[in-house]
Amino acid sequence: MPASYAYLGPEGTFTEVALRTLPESATRELVPVVSVAAALDAVRNGEAEAAFVPIENSVEGGITATLDELVAGAPLMIYREVLLSITFALLVRPGTKLSDIKTVTAHPAAQPQVRNWMKANLPTEVVWESAASNADGARLVQEGRYDAAFAGEFAAARYGLEALETGIHDAENAQTRFVLVGRPARPAAPTGADKTSVVIWQRDDHPGALRDLLGEFAVRGVNLMLLQSRPTGQGIGNYCFAVDAEGHITDRRVAEALMGLRRICLEVRYLGSYPRADATVQDVPTPRQGTSDEEFVAAADWVARCQDGRF
Amino acid sequence: MPASYAYLGPEGTFTEVALRTLPESATRELVPVVSVAAALDAVRNGEAEAAFVPIENSVEGGITATLDELVAGAPLMIYREVLLSITFALLVRPGTKLSDIKTVTAHPAAQPQVRNWMKANLPTEVVWESAASNADGARLVQEGRYDAAFAGEFAAARYGLEALETGIHDAENAQTRFVLVGRPARPAAPTGADKTSVVIWQRDDHPGALRDLLGEFAVRGVNLMLLQSRPTGQGIGNYCFAVDAEGHITDRRVAEALMGLRRICLEVRYLGSYPRADATVQDVPTPRQGTSDEEFVAAADWVARCQDGRF
Amino acid sequence: MPASYAYLGPEGTFTEVALRTLPESATRELVPVVSVAAALDAVRNGEAEAAFVPIENSVEGGITATLDELVAGAPLMIYREVLLSITFALLVRPGTKLSDIKTVTAHPAAQPQVRNWMKANLPTEVVWESAASNADGARLVQEGRYDAAFAGEFAAARYGLEALETGIHDAENAQTRFVLVGRPARPAAPTGADKTSVVIWQRDDHPGALRDLLGEFAVRGVNLMLLQSRPTGQGIGNYCFAVDAEGHITDRRVAEALMGLRRICLEVRYLGSYPRADATVQDVPTPRQGTSDEEFVAAADWVARCQDGRF
């Protein structure tokens, strides 16, 4: 039995398309599951080697279901990330015309990406209803329950539909970021264009508390790529923060910043270090003066010599 | 015609219950609308005096639909906030027993608050389907489409249902925060226990950029209550931040911090200053030494005297 | 009786030379006095309009006698500063040769500036004795008490000496900074290349206390030119700080920084804003984005509009 990847199904969604861009997916059994929680549970209980789920998109922001699943429960780790540009097609049963459309469906996450297009192109009295997924919406159109569905163009063939329109996207640069999540393991070797994800819980809450946490990164020249607050479940106003930082945990500046956080935070959960999907090593700026590995090593060596009286 | 408040409907939801806790709601026409966007649009186009919508809950965090509507479009302003403790009742048609339940529905936001209870108390094969609102879920149970709905206990009478169970809440202290939103106006007078909401867009993105923004609050002793990133729509990784700070815009420390943000940020959108629903003036700590209005005034007076040579 | 300036005498020192570079000195009676304390006391008790004293030199650093007199006692204010390049001449009675020199004198402050030259050029057995001033050293050579004196070349004529060597300076760029000090008055109008001097006393002493003080300047983009600790007289380890900051107290960023200091410090003593002697407006970099007067005014205006509900 091949190792398997669980992914947020059903088949025919953007998630599957993104997953198939990973070379390693070709050698795994790809298993669609009904929810992000189910995908991550499959990893936690050993049914799947890894799970592939959306974690952030450029219209809706952090995918809270995924963040919350990573924040709580047994530790998991992000192995890889994938970026996919998202544009929608309007899928209908063959023969349907724009003016025929009275009901339309898609996953709720699609709505902000197609809202303006709908206003401009569909009859004003059209009714939107949410579907469990974009693929499911397509299926419901096939079954006749709705007149049209917004979904990836690739879903048309699977459900015997045709695309009345393609390339629909209210926002330019609409992208979704997916992650391949597994059990804790040694992180992939650094590539020079890496990202490190952690979740941090503040110890207390005074003026400057959050600034001081971010100072642990700033003082070591580590840039932040994402700061997403998530409720801790302890009542309104109690938040933890999911943070993506530039660099790999084996970069000295990142390692020392994480140590700093670990010391001053109530808790830090490491979520992995992995190659950036949005950049290669050529795109990554040189670390700020004083924060390269070489400079860290030289400074540590100097302190050691001082401690030994050899200076 | 009375002035009207548009609220996220339908009738019989937690939103309506929260709205009715505001004394001024008694003298307004309360108009349920289908979405947060519709509620805020009603204010923007003059159909409603104000809109009442959820903005944050202790399980799901910031309500992104509301935040995104406040962030974009014509400026709006938060006049008031209301906190409501959220517990669910399981509503069924009279005579239904727990063991009869094969399908259950509610708004998706209810799911994380009832998930554990469902696992422990409902048959394992029970199917969850999302409803447009909790009240709508109750209506669908009344119509026979589902066996049970999670909703506020107050919805039972309206839909001829009975509550098999009440007080369902996976998380202790589950609360939702609602805001009354209107067109820009002079903020309510400070009460001593106030909150100020803004949205900020960073000018650039270097190590420490976000720390420096937060430093504008910290250096003036202003505590933060919420920091919620929202995508700007300019692509993955481009975020603005919705910030709730302790204090009122007429507090000198808050006013100066906002000025500081305005100067260093690409943009700052003021969303209002209003009484805190979670605290009264007795609960609010004395400002940190050096940050009271009296100290600001004395320091400004001293600088003026120095500028005049009278020191 | 003309208004008078008291200056650190005697006549014929670098101080007098520096003072005469000020155009206003031509219309005042210039009165040499025996010490910095005497000069400043003459101002405090109304005998002199202003005092002219050294405050900093590039070899010895801050002139502690001057700093301490400004820090304590009735408030005084710096009106102007003058920079003078310092090189020494070796003055001898006519006929004396280098190899004749067995004793040499000067003010102790001259020693670090001529030490290396002495080693290289004078007999090794030469004896150094301190004089009350460089001019007084010259006088003592004239009287035959010492063989040679280090002093300004301009002192030779006054004391009937000749310069065996001129341009003596161990350190390149040796300069002394002098200040014209008077009673509190409206500071000179800003020139665009100004400096503001204050003395600050910390309220307490915790990790980060001094960093936070400096943060009041940094967060508003105000650069520091001098930070000189001076003991408070309350025992070892108790210091206040004399600070020179770029800019004028009527610059908004400087005024707000001073207000911030005033609020968080135990005490702040304003010592004046005055034109920089080391730079003209062409040399001064544009304020960091967000810290110009225009941006301060625009931000204050924005906050005022928010407070009024006009945004």
Add this chain to the structure above:
Amino acid sequence: MPASYAYLGPEGTFTEVALRTLPESATRELVPVVSVAAALDAVRNGEAEAAFVPIENSVEGGITATLDELVAGAPLMIYREVLLSITFALLVRPGTKLSDIKTVTAHPAAQPQVRNWMKANLPTEVVWESAASNADGARLVQEGRYDAAFAGEFAAARYGLEALETGIHDAENAQTRFVLVGRPARPAAPTGADKTSVVIWQRDDHPGALRDLLGEFAVRGVNLMLLQSRPTGQGIGNYCFAVDAEGHITDRRVAEALMGLRRICLEVRYLGSYPRADATVQDVPTPRQGTSDEEFVAAADWVARCQDGRF
């Protein structure tokens, strides 16, 4: 030949008294030399095992001659510090009365400590002249050159003088801090109440540059005890900073702060870690939460486990 300590002479000064409080001085030859520079040169060229010199006093602040000698030249290291309370006696030849005194002498450093006493107790026409040291002043009184000298009471016997008055001190808590300086060696083991001295040179000079340097200490909870600017000799306004920090270089928080400085500064010179003379381990507050050695070790261990995939 016994190992020797060079100290700032002559015999009979406060320096010798302070030196003799060190137990190890009993087993060394104590050699008075004419200047701080001579004392430190004796160490550098191997003539003395160590030098004992004043470095800071509560009236005058940092002793610039000592600081400048430590800042430049071959590296040296502070082994120990001694605090001595300083009060003066007025020494006269037997038979002299207060009203007889027309001339008085002492080292210039004594002046600010006796000035007010002089005004209150000596004839107004009394003339002050500086001596090379307080002991030398006493010698000159013995020789009849001056009528009285301010010096330590212990100097009376040595020079056949008597103390007309003892316990003279304008400032309460007048103390001088002395250091025993040697060649680089392994620092003394930490005692729990230690101090670490360094000199730092900034790389550049932008708003916030000095704040950022101090941030390296602050972010790791290291308190500063002294920050003394000293000119670099590169012209007015060019300073390095002598810093005394609480803690020992083998304390993790101190070591990491030094590493941070080393990376961002142009240069850092380590001057040693040694027991504090002003405090014992009982006086030292517990390190701020998150900055103890145990927390550093635990955090480093956690990062190592994350790097290994064992979390």
